[in-house]
Amino acid sequence: MALEEMALPYHVNLINLGKGEQHDPEYLKICPNGRIPAIVDTDTGLSIFESGAILIYLAEKSGKLMPTDLAGRYDVLQWLMFQMAGIGPMQGQAVVFVRYFPEEVPQAISRYCNESRRLYEVLDRQLADRDYLTGEYSIADIANYSWIRSYYWARVDIDGLDNLQAWMQRMSEKPGVQRGCEVPQGAKSSEELKKGGSSITTT
Ligand SMILES: N[C@@H](CCC(=O)N[C@@H](CS)C(=O)NCC(=O)O)C(=O)O
Known part of the structure:
Protein backbone atom coordinates (compact mmCIF):
# COMPACT_ATOMS: atom_id res chain seq x y z
CA MET A 1 0.00 0.00 0.00
CA LEU A 65 2.96 10.60 4.01
CA MET A 66 4.97 11.95 6.95
CA PRO A 67 5.43 15.61 7.92
CA THR A 68 8.94 16.89 8.54
CA ASP A 69 8.21 19.33 11.36
CA LEU A 70 9.00 18.02 14.86
CA ALA A 71 5.45 17.93 16.23
CA GLY A 72 3.91 16.50 13.07
CA ARG A 73 6.60 13.85 12.70
CA TYR A 74 6.22 12.59 16.27
CA ASP A 75 2.45 12.64 16.02
CA VAL A 76 2.74 10.21 13.11
CA LEU A 77 5.43 8.14 14.85
CA GLN A 78 3.38 7.67 18.01
CA TRP A 79 0.37 6.34 16.06
CA LEU A 80 2.68 4.17 14.01
CA MET A 81 4.20 2.73 17.22
CA PHE A 82 0.69 2.25 18.59
CA GLN A 83 0.11 -0.21 15.77
CA MET A 84 3.53 -1.85 16.02
CA ALA A 85 3.36 -2.36 19.80
CA GLY A 86 -0.41 -2.72 20.26
CA ILE A 87 -2.71 -3.58 17.38
CA GLY A 88 -0.20 -5.85 15.60
CA PRO A 89 0.80 -8.06 18.54
CA MET A 90 -2.70 -8.23 20.10
CA GLN A 91 -4.61 -8.84 16.88
CA GLY A 92 -1.88 -11.22 15.73
CA GLN A 93 -2.36 -13.33 18.87
CA ALA A 94 -6.15 -13.11 18.46
CA VAL A 95 -5.75 -14.67 15.00
CA VAL A 96 -3.52 -17.41 16.38
CA PHE A 97 -6.02 -18.40 19.11
CA VAL A 98 -9.15 -17.92 16.98
CA ARG A 99 -7.82 -19.68 13.86
CA TYR A 100 -4.72 -21.77 14.33
CA PHE A 101 -4.01 -22.88 17.90
CA PRO A 102 -4.49 -26.66 18.21
CA GLU A 103 -6.63 -26.34 21.37
CA GLU A 104 -9.58 -24.08 22.12
CA VAL A 105 -8.40 -21.67 24.85
CA PRO A 106 -11.36 -19.36 25.59
CA GLN A 107 -9.39 -17.19 28.04
CA ALA A 108 -6.74 -16.45 25.41
CA ILE A 109 -9.38 -15.74 22.75
CA SER A 110 -11.27 -13.33 24.98
CA ARG A 111 -8.08 -11.63 26.23
CA TYR A 112 -6.69 -10.93 22.75
CA CYS A 113 -10.01 -10.13 21.05
CA ASN A 114 -11.04 -7.80 23.90
CA GLU A 115 -7.68 -6.06 24.00
CA SER A 116 -7.82 -5.59 20.22
CA ARG A 117 -11.31 -4.13 20.58
CA ARG A 118 -10.03 -1.77 23.31
CA LEU A 119 -7.28 -0.56 20.98
CA TYR A 120 -9.82 -0.09 18.17
CA GLU A 121 -11.86 2.07 20.57
CA VAL A 122 -8.79 4.27 21.12
CA LEU A 123 -8.56 4.77 17.36
CA ASP A 124 -12.30 5.41 17.15
CA ARG A 125 -12.00 8.22 19.73
CA GLN A 126 -8.96 9.67 17.95
CA LEU A 127 -10.96 9.76 14.70
CA ALA A 128 -13.95 11.53 16.26
CA ASP A 129 -12.94 14.95 14.97
CA ARG A 130 -10.53 14.20 12.10
CA ASP A 131 -10.47 12.20 8.88
CA TYR A 132 -7.07 10.60 9.54
CA LEU A 133 -5.25 9.59 12.70
CA THR A 134 -3.05 12.66 12.81
CA GLY A 135 -5.28 14.93 10.75
CA GLU A 136 -3.28 14.58 7.53
CA TYR A 137 -3.19 11.19 5.79
CA SER A 138 0.09 9.44 6.76
CA ILE A 139 1.97 6.16 7.14
CA ALA A 140 0.26 5.80 10.55
CA ASP A 141 -3.06 5.33 8.72
CA ILE A 142 -1.53 2.75 6.39
CA ALA A 143 0.06 0.81 9.27
CA ASN A 144 -3.13 0.64 11.31
CA TYR A 145 -5.46 0.06 8.38
CA SER A 146 -3.32 -2.87 7.20
CA TRP A 147 -4.35 -4.75 10.33
CA ILE A 148 -7.80 -3.38 10.96
CA ARG A 149 -9.10 -4.20 7.52
CA SER A 150 -8.93 -7.89 8.54
CA TYR A 151 -10.73 -7.41 11.88
CA TYR A 152 -13.17 -10.21 10.97
CA TRP A 153 -10.34 -12.73 10.62
CA ALA A 154 -9.34 -12.00 14.23
CA ARG A 155 -12.99 -11.93 15.34
CA VAL A 156 -12.71 -8.35 16.61
CA ASP A 157 -16.08 -6.62 16.95
CA ILE A 158 -16.30 -3.22 15.22
CA ASP A 159 -19.98 -2.59 15.99
CA GLY A 160 -20.61 0.93 17.25
CA LEU A 161 -17.18 2.18 16.15
CA ASP A 162 -18.65 4.62 13.63
CA ASN A 163 -15.60 6.88 13.32
CA LEU A 164 -13.34 3.88 12.76
CA GLN A 165 -15.69 2.44 10.15
CA ALA A 166 -15.90 5.76 8.28
CA TRP A 167 -12.07 5.93 8.26
CA MET A 168 -11.88 2.34 7.00
CA GLN A 169 -14.19 3.33 4.18
CA ARG A 170 -12.04 6.38 3.33
CA MET A 171 -8.91 4.23 3.32
CA SER A 172 -10.49 1.51 1.19
CA GLU A 173 -11.41 4.06 -1.50
CA LYS A 174 -7.81 5.13 -2.14
CA PRO A 175 -6.58 3.74 -5.48
CA GLY A 176 -3.06 3.02 -4.16
CA VAL A 177 -4.47 1.22 -1.14
CA GLN A 178 -6.71 -0.84 -3.41
CA ARG A 179 -3.78 -1.75 -5.68
CA GLY A 180 -1.60 -2.56 -2.69
N1 LIG B 1 6.38 -6.75 13.85
C1 LIG B 1 6.54 -7.39 12.57
C2 LIG B 1 5.58 -8.55 12.48
C3 LIG B 1 5.94 -9.44 11.32
C4 LIG B 1 5.12 -10.71 11.32
O1 LIG B 1 4.75 -11.24 12.37
N2 LIG B 1 4.86 -11.25 10.10
C5 LIG B 1 4.11 -12.47 9.98
C6 LIG B 1 3.07 -12.33 8.88
S1 LIG B 1 1.95 -11.04 9.27
C7 LIG B 1 5.06 -13.60 9.56
O2 LIG B 1 6.02 -13.38 8.87
N3 LIG B 1 4.77 -14.83 9.99
C8 LIG B 1 5.56 -15.96 9.60
C9 LIG B 1 5.83 -16.92 10.72
O3 LIG B 1 5.24 -16.73 11.79
O4 LIG B 1 6.61 -17.85 10.52
C10 LIG B 1 6.27 -6.35 11.46
O5 LIG B 1 5.39 -5.52 11.64
O6 LIG B 1 6.98 -6.38 10.41
Missing part, protein backbone atom coordinates in the same frame (compact mmCIF):
# COMPACT_ATOMS: atom_id res chain seq x y z
CA ALA A 2 2.73 2.48 0.95
CA LEU A 3 4.79 1.78 -2.16
CA GLU A 4 1.70 2.28 -4.33
CA GLU A 5 0.54 5.40 -2.48
CA MET A 6 4.05 6.91 -2.70
CA ALA A 7 4.38 5.85 -6.36
CA LEU A 8 7.76 4.22 -5.69
CA PRO A 9 8.79 1.55 -8.22
CA TYR A 10 9.22 -1.91 -6.71
CA HIS A 11 9.59 -5.56 -7.46
CA VAL A 12 7.79 -8.15 -5.31
CA ASN A 13 9.44 -11.36 -4.16
CA LEU A 14 6.95 -13.72 -2.61
CA ILE A 15 7.98 -15.60 0.52
CA ASN A 16 5.86 -18.72 0.92
CA LEU A 17 5.23 -18.94 4.68
CA GLY A 18 3.52 -22.32 4.32
CA LYS A 19 6.71 -23.74 2.85
CA GLY A 20 8.82 -22.05 5.54
CA GLU A 21 10.71 -19.85 3.09
CA GLN A 22 10.93 -17.15 5.79
CA HIS A 23 13.57 -19.36 7.47
CA ASP A 24 15.78 -19.75 4.39
CA PRO A 25 19.35 -18.65 5.18
CA GLU A 26 19.31 -16.20 2.25
CA TYR A 27 16.15 -14.54 3.58
CA LEU A 28 17.48 -14.48 7.16
CA LYS A 29 20.32 -12.28 5.92
CA ILE A 30 17.63 -9.68 5.09
CA CYS A 31 15.32 -10.36 8.04
CA PRO A 32 17.09 -12.15 10.93
CA ASN A 33 13.69 -12.53 12.63
CA GLY A 34 12.37 -14.78 9.85
CA ARG A 35 9.17 -12.78 9.35
CA ILE A 36 7.68 -10.74 6.53
CA PRO A 37 7.77 -7.99 5.34
CA ALA A 38 11.28 -6.86 4.48
CA ILE A 39 12.68 -4.66 1.73
CA VAL A 40 15.95 -4.24 -0.10
CA ASP A 41 16.53 -0.82 -1.65
CA THR A 42 18.84 -1.30 -4.62
CA ASP A 43 19.43 2.48 -4.75
CA THR A 44 21.13 2.51 -1.34
CA GLY A 45 21.93 -1.18 -0.78
CA LEU A 46 20.04 -1.06 2.52
CA SER A 47 17.84 -3.95 3.62
CA ILE A 48 15.21 -3.26 6.28
CA PHE A 49 12.80 -5.45 8.24
CA GLU A 50 9.91 -4.56 10.63
CA SER A 51 7.03 -2.88 8.84
CA GLY A 52 7.21 0.27 10.99
CA ALA A 53 10.87 0.83 10.12
CA ILE A 54 10.09 0.11 6.47
CA LEU A 55 7.27 2.68 6.45
CA ILE A 56 9.48 5.37 8.02
CA TYR A 57 12.21 4.61 5.50
CA LEU A 58 9.82 4.82 2.54
CA ALA A 59 8.26 8.05 3.84
CA GLU A 60 11.71 9.64 4.19
CA LYS A 61 12.83 8.33 0.80
CA SER A 62 9.74 9.59 -1.02
CA GLY A 63 9.08 12.71 1.08
CA LYS A 64 5.45 11.58 1.30
CA CYS A 181 -4.18 -4.96 -1.31
CA GLU A 182 -4.10 -6.90 -4.57
CA VAL A 183 -0.33 -7.11 -4.96
CA PRO A 184 0.38 -10.42 -3.20
CA GLN A 185 -2.02 -12.32 -5.46
CA GLY A 186 -1.18 -10.32 -8.57
CA ALA A 187 2.52 -10.84 -8.09
CA LYS A 188 2.17 -14.55 -8.70
CA SER A 189 0.94 -14.13 -12.24
CA SER A 190 1.68 -10.57 -13.26
CA GLU A 191 4.91 -9.72 -15.02
CA GLU A 192 3.82 -6.08 -14.77
CA LEU A 193 5.16 -5.76 -11.27
CA LYS A 194 8.60 -6.83 -12.38
CA LYS A 195 8.90 -4.09 -15.01
CA GLY A 196 9.71 -0.43 -14.87
CA GLY A 197 13.12 0.30 -13.36
CA SER A 198 12.23 -1.18 -10.00
CA SER A 199 14.38 -0.06 -7.14
CA ILE A 200 12.71 -1.63 -4.11
CA THR A 201 12.46 -5.35 -3.54
CA THR A 202 9.84 -6.34 -1.02
CA THR A 203 8.44 -9.55 0.37
Whole structure:
Protein backbone atom coordinates (compact mmCIF):
# COMPACT_ATOMS: atom_id res chain seq x y z
CA MET A 1 0.00 0.00 0.00
CA ALA A 2 2.73 2.48 0.95
CA LEU A 3 4.79 1.78 -2.16
CA GLU A 4 1.70 2.28 -4.33
CA GLU A 5 0.54 5.40 -2.48
CA MET A 6 4.05 6.91 -2.70
CA ALA A 7 4.38 5.85 -6.36
CA LEU A 8 7.76 4.22 -5.69
CA PRO A 9 8.79 1.55 -8.22
CA TYR A 10 9.22 -1.91 -6.71
CA HIS A 11 9.59 -5.56 -7.46
CA VAL A 12 7.79 -8.15 -5.31
CA ASN A 13 9.44 -11.36 -4.16
CA LEU A 14 6.95 -13.72 -2.61
CA ILE A 15 7.98 -15.60 0.52
CA ASN A 16 5.86 -18.72 0.92
CA LEU A 17 5.23 -18.94 4.68
CA GLY A 18 3.52 -22.32 4.32
CA LYS A 19 6.71 -23.74 2.85
CA GLY A 20 8.82 -22.05 5.54
CA GLU A 21 10.71 -19.85 3.09
CA GLN A 22 10.93 -17.15 5.79
CA HIS A 23 13.57 -19.36 7.47
CA ASP A 24 15.78 -19.75 4.39
CA PRO A 25 19.35 -18.65 5.18
CA GLU A 26 19.31 -16.20 2.25
CA TYR A 27 16.15 -14.54 3.58
CA LEU A 28 17.48 -14.48 7.16
CA LYS A 29 20.32 -12.28 5.92
CA ILE A 30 17.63 -9.68 5.09
CA CYS A 31 15.32 -10.36 8.04
CA PRO A 32 17.09 -12.15 10.93
CA ASN A 33 13.69 -12.53 12.63
CA GLY A 34 12.37 -14.78 9.85
CA ARG A 35 9.17 -12.78 9.35
CA ILE A 36 7.68 -10.74 6.53
CA PRO A 37 7.77 -7.99 5.34
CA ALA A 38 11.28 -6.86 4.48
CA ILE A 39 12.68 -4.66 1.73
CA VAL A 40 15.95 -4.24 -0.10
CA ASP A 41 16.53 -0.82 -1.65
CA THR A 42 18.84 -1.30 -4.62
CA ASP A 43 19.43 2.48 -4.75
CA THR A 44 21.13 2.51 -1.34
CA GLY A 45 21.93 -1.18 -0.78
CA LEU A 46 20.04 -1.06 2.52
CA SER A 47 17.84 -3.95 3.62
CA ILE A 48 15.21 -3.26 6.28
CA PHE A 49 12.80 -5.45 8.24
CA GLU A 50 9.91 -4.56 10.63
CA SER A 51 7.03 -2.88 8.84
CA GLY A 52 7.21 0.27 10.99
CA ALA A 53 10.87 0.83 10.12
CA ILE A 54 10.09 0.11 6.47
CA LEU A 55 7.27 2.68 6.45
CA ILE A 56 9.48 5.37 8.02
CA TYR A 57 12.21 4.61 5.50
CA LEU A 58 9.82 4.82 2.54
CA ALA A 59 8.26 8.05 3.84
CA GLU A 60 11.71 9.64 4.19
CA LYS A 61 12.83 8.33 0.80
CA SER A 62 9.74 9.59 -1.02
CA GLY A 63 9.08 12.71 1.08
CA LYS A 64 5.45 11.58 1.30
CA LEU A 65 2.96 10.60 4.01
CA MET A 66 4.97 11.95 6.95
CA PRO A 67 5.43 15.61 7.92
CA THR A 68 8.94 16.89 8.54
CA ASP A 69 8.21 19.33 11.36
CA LEU A 70 9.00 18.02 14.86
CA ALA A 71 5.45 17.93 16.23
CA GLY A 72 3.91 16.50 13.07
CA ARG A 73 6.60 13.85 12.70
CA TYR A 74 6.22 12.59 16.27
CA ASP A 75 2.45 12.64 16.02
CA VAL A 76 2.74 10.21 13.11
CA LEU A 77 5.43 8.14 14.85
CA GLN A 78 3.38 7.67 18.01
CA TRP A 79 0.37 6.34 16.06
CA LEU A 80 2.68 4.17 14.01
CA MET A 81 4.20 2.73 17.22
CA PHE A 82 0.69 2.25 18.59
CA GLN A 83 0.11 -0.21 15.77
CA MET A 84 3.53 -1.85 16.02
CA ALA A 85 3.36 -2.36 19.80
CA GLY A 86 -0.41 -2.72 20.26
CA ILE A 87 -2.71 -3.58 17.38
CA GLY A 88 -0.20 -5.85 15.60
CA PRO A 89 0.80 -8.06 18.54
CA MET A 90 -2.70 -8.23 20.10
CA GLN A 91 -4.61 -8.84 16.88
CA GLY A 92 -1.88 -11.22 15.73
CA GLN A 93 -2.36 -13.33 18.87
CA ALA A 94 -6.15 -13.11 18.46
CA VAL A 95 -5.75 -14.67 15.00
CA VAL A 96 -3.52 -17.41 16.38
CA PHE A 97 -6.02 -18.40 19.11
CA VAL A 98 -9.15 -17.92 16.98
CA ARG A 99 -7.82 -19.68 13.86
CA TYR A 100 -4.72 -21.77 14.33
CA PHE A 101 -4.01 -22.88 17.90
CA PRO A 102 -4.49 -26.66 18.21
CA GLU A 103 -6.63 -26.34 21.37
CA GLU A 104 -9.58 -24.08 22.12
CA VAL A 105 -8.40 -21.67 24.85
CA PRO A 106 -11.36 -19.36 25.59
CA GLN A 107 -9.39 -17.19 28.04
CA ALA A 108 -6.74 -16.45 25.41
CA ILE A 109 -9.38 -15.74 22.75
CA SER A 110 -11.27 -13.33 24.98
CA ARG A 111 -8.08 -11.63 26.23
CA TYR A 112 -6.69 -10.93 22.75
CA CYS A 113 -10.01 -10.13 21.05
CA ASN A 114 -11.04 -7.80 23.90
CA GLU A 115 -7.68 -6.06 24.00
CA SER A 116 -7.82 -5.59 20.22
CA ARG A 117 -11.31 -4.13 20.58
CA ARG A 118 -10.03 -1.77 23.31
CA LEU A 119 -7.28 -0.56 20.98
CA TYR A 120 -9.82 -0.09 18.17
CA GLU A 121 -11.86 2.07 20.57
CA VAL A 122 -8.79 4.27 21.12
CA LEU A 123 -8.56 4.77 17.36
CA ASP A 124 -12.30 5.41 17.15
CA ARG A 125 -12.00 8.22 19.73
CA GLN A 126 -8.96 9.67 17.95
CA LEU A 127 -10.96 9.76 14.70
CA ALA A 128 -13.95 11.53 16.26
CA ASP A 129 -12.94 14.95 14.97
CA ARG A 130 -10.53 14.20 12.10
CA ASP A 131 -10.47 12.20 8.88
CA TYR A 132 -7.07 10.60 9.54
CA LEU A 133 -5.25 9.59 12.70
CA THR A 134 -3.05 12.66 12.81
CA GLY A 135 -5.28 14.93 10.75
CA GLU A 136 -3.28 14.58 7.53
CA TYR A 137 -3.19 11.19 5.79
CA SER A 138 0.09 9.44 6.76
CA ILE A 139 1.97 6.16 7.14
CA ALA A 140 0.26 5.80 10.55
CA ASP A 141 -3.06 5.33 8.72
CA ILE A 142 -1.53 2.75 6.39
CA ALA A 143 0.06 0.81 9.27
CA ASN A 144 -3.13 0.64 11.31
CA TYR A 145 -5.46 0.06 8.38
CA SER A 146 -3.32 -2.87 7.20
CA TRP A 147 -4.35 -4.75 10.33
CA ILE A 148 -7.80 -3.38 10.96
CA ARG A 149 -9.10 -4.20 7.52
CA SER A 150 -8.93 -7.89 8.54
CA TYR A 151 -10.73 -7.41 11.88
CA TYR A 152 -13.17 -10.21 10.97
CA TRP A 153 -10.34 -12.73 10.62
CA ALA A 154 -9.34 -12.00 14.23
CA ARG A 155 -12.99 -11.93 15.34
CA VAL A 156 -12.71 -8.35 16.61
CA ASP A 157 -16.08 -6.62 16.95
CA ILE A 158 -16.30 -3.22 15.22
CA ASP A 159 -19.98 -2.59 15.99
CA GLY A 160 -20.61 0.93 17.25
CA LEU A 161 -17.18 2.18 16.15
CA ASP A 162 -18.65 4.62 13.63
CA ASN A 163 -15.60 6.88 13.32
CA LEU A 164 -13.34 3.88 12.76
CA GLN A 165 -15.69 2.44 10.15
CA ALA A 166 -15.90 5.76 8.28
CA TRP A 167 -12.07 5.93 8.26
CA MET A 168 -11.88 2.34 7.00
CA GLN A 169 -14.19 3.33 4.18
CA ARG A 170 -12.04 6.38 3.33
CA MET A 171 -8.91 4.23 3.32
CA SER A 172 -10.49 1.51 1.19
CA GLU A 173 -11.41 4.06 -1.50
CA LYS A 174 -7.81 5.13 -2.14
CA PRO A 175 -6.58 3.74 -5.48
CA GLY A 176 -3.06 3.02 -4.16
CA VAL A 177 -4.47 1.22 -1.14
CA GLN A 178 -6.71 -0.84 -3.41
CA ARG A 179 -3.78 -1.75 -5.68
CA GLY A 180 -1.60 -2.56 -2.69
CA CYS A 181 -4.18 -4.96 -1.31
CA GLU A 182 -4.10 -6.90 -4.57
CA VAL A 183 -0.33 -7.11 -4.96
CA PRO A 184 0.38 -10.42 -3.20
CA GLN A 185 -2.02 -12.32 -5.46
CA GLY A 186 -1.18 -10.32 -8.57
CA ALA A 187 2.52 -10.84 -8.09
CA LYS A 188 2.17 -14.55 -8.70
CA SER A 189 0.94 -14.13 -12.24
CA SER A 190 1.68 -10.57 -13.26
CA GLU A 191 4.91 -9.72 -15.02
CA GLU A 192 3.82 -6.08 -14.77
CA LEU A 193 5.16 -5.76 -11.27
CA LYS A 194 8.60 -6.83 -12.38
CA LYS A 195 8.90 -4.09 -15.01
CA GLY A 196 9.71 -0.43 -14.87
CA GLY A 197 13.12 0.30 -13.36
CA SER A 198 12.23 -1.18 -10.00
CA SER A 199 14.38 -0.06 -7.14
CA ILE A 200 12.71 -1.63 -4.11
CA THR A 201 12.46 -5.35 -3.54
CA THR A 202 9.84 -6.34 -1.02
CA THR A 203 8.44 -9.55 0.37
N1 LIG B 1 6.38 -6.75 13.85
C1 LIG B 1 6.54 -7.39 12.57
C2 LIG B 1 5.58 -8.55 12.48
C3 LIG B 1 5.94 -9.44 11.32
C4 LIG B 1 5.12 -10.71 11.32
O1 LIG B 1 4.75 -11.24 12.37
N2 LIG B 1 4.86 -11.25 10.10
C5 LIG B 1 4.11 -12.47 9.98
C6 LIG B 1 3.07 -12.33 8.88
S1 LIG B 1 1.95 -11.04 9.27
C7 LIG B 1 5.06 -13.60 9.56
O2 LIG B 1 6.02 -13.38 8.87
N3 LIG B 1 4.77 -14.83 9.99
C8 LIG B 1 5.56 -15.96 9.60
C9 LIG B 1 5.83 -16.92 10.72
O3 LIG B 1 5.24 -16.73 11.79
O4 LIG B 1 6.61 -17.85 10.52
C10 LIG B 1 6.27 -6.35 11.46
O5 LIG B 1 5.39 -5.52 11.64
O6 LIG B 1 6.98 -6.38 10.41
